Amino acid sequence: MKLKNNIRKLRFDKNEMSQQQLADLIGVSRMTIYSIEKGKYVPSTVLALKIAQVFAKPVEEIFTLVEEKRMEVKKDEK
Amino acid sequence: MKNKKLLINVFSIITLLLFAYCLFAYIYIQSQLTVTMPEPTRVVKILGSITIPALLIIGLYHLFLLVHALKILTTKTEKIFSSSVYIVMIVLSGITLLSDIILLSDISKEYLLWDVSLQWLMLYGFTVFHLLVVLAGIISVQKNPVANLKLFKEIDRGSDNLFLAIHYIAFTTGLVGISGIIFAMTGLVVPADFNRHFMLIAVRLALFPLTLIIVYWVVKMRNKPLREWIDEKQLADTSFGALASLFFTLPLYALICLIDLFTVWSLPVSFWVMLIFLIQLVVFSTVVIIRNRHAVN
Incomplete structure (x- = not known):
């Protein structure tokens, strides 16, 4: 299982908010936001809730669990 | 802002002049302190004693360079690696300035007892190291004007x-x-x-x-x-x-x-x-x- 997110899209929708601005709002470094967006770092529950709070959306709308096998199939289809 | 820049430039020139003085003093003292001379001459003593405040002023310039490098470090993301390495070099050079004073004092006491050529070599080596650090600092100061930033600005x-x-x-x-x-x-x-x-x-x-x-x-x-x-x-x-x-x-x-x-x-x-x-x-x-x-x- 892999954790996917749409933070980048949400940032764009919210007046093209930068990674640094989001990082400042939730009190982490820009690199942490970058890592989460890229799916290379899985945030803690607290951090996920803080991100959800910024975008005023439920956590499950921002983060979704995806089966890795299915992702590989999708890649093959492409 | 212009006055600050002028002040920094003057400080840089004074530091370079002091380096020239130190090198001249070392070469002159080395040529004079031989086993045939049981006591250092008055000129050697005066040159040696002026070297100490000169090295302390160079030390102050190191402190200025350190503050400048720390400002770059916390503000310019693309220069983290070079600034970090440079900070290490400034600190090492700054500390070894003190060892220059100790070396000079040791040489004046020991030149009659044994060969002090290794100590002279270390002194010249350290001086070249300080000079390289200062030259790199002068280039950095000219290229990165961050003098208006506060050192302890909240990050x-x-x-x-x-x-x-x-x-x-x-x-x-x-x-x-x-x-x-x-x-x-x-x-x-x-x-x-x-x-x-x-x-x-x-x-x-x-x-x-x-x-x-x-x-x-x-x-x-x-x-x-x-x-x-x-x-x-x-x-x-x-x-x-x-x-x-x-x-x-x-x-x-x-x-x-x-x-x-x-x-x-x-x-x-x-x-x-x-x-x-x-x-x-x-x-x-x-x-x-x-x-x-x-x-x-």
Whole structure:
């Protein structure tokens, strides 16, 4: 299982908010936001809730669990 | 702003002139202090005593360069590595300015007793090192005008720059320390009896920049709760780095036990302790930097 997110899209929708601005709002470094967006770092529950709070959306709308096998199939289809 | 720039330029020129003076004084004193002269002449004494305030002013310029480098470090993301390495060099050069004074004083006392050519060589070597550091600093000051920034400006919580800078400095410090103790143990610099003493000085000297940047970090973060000093990703990177350095050094411990068991080298325990500690520091910082910079999970 892999954790996917749409933070980048949400940032764009919210007046093209930068990674640094989001990082400042939730009190982490820009690199942490970058890592989460890229799916290379899985945030803690607290951090996920803080991100959800910024975008005023439920956590499950921002983060979704995806089966890795299915992702590989999708890649093959492409 | 213009006055500040003018002041900095004047300070830089004075420092360069003082370097020229020191070099002239060293060459003149060296030519005069021979075994045929039982007592240094008045000119030699005056030149020598002026060298001390000259070196102290050069030390002040080092302090200015250090503040400038710290400002670049916390504000310019693309220059973290070069600034970190440069900070280590400034601190090392600054501390060795004091050893210049000690060397000069030792030479004046010992030139009649034994050969002091190695001390002169060290003095010239250190002077070239200080000069290179100052020249690099002057170029940096001209290229990066950050004089208007406050040194203790509040930084954002969990800033990447300072976190990475500490690890870059730890990495450089570790490498300098390893080179220092290996160099000390070869017996090239001092007689074998003083190896251990010289090695401890080298390690202390190497660790000074790291201590300095940690103190700077603590001062900057002093008003924040401890849990906010690093964010969760940085904490995860730090934990992974610690684990990696522990696993990396386990075979080294085994190797040292074997060396000791078969008495391959009879090196002092302090050598192995320092070596392992510095290797751990290098591995730890390297892993943290790679994980943080390349967002590895």
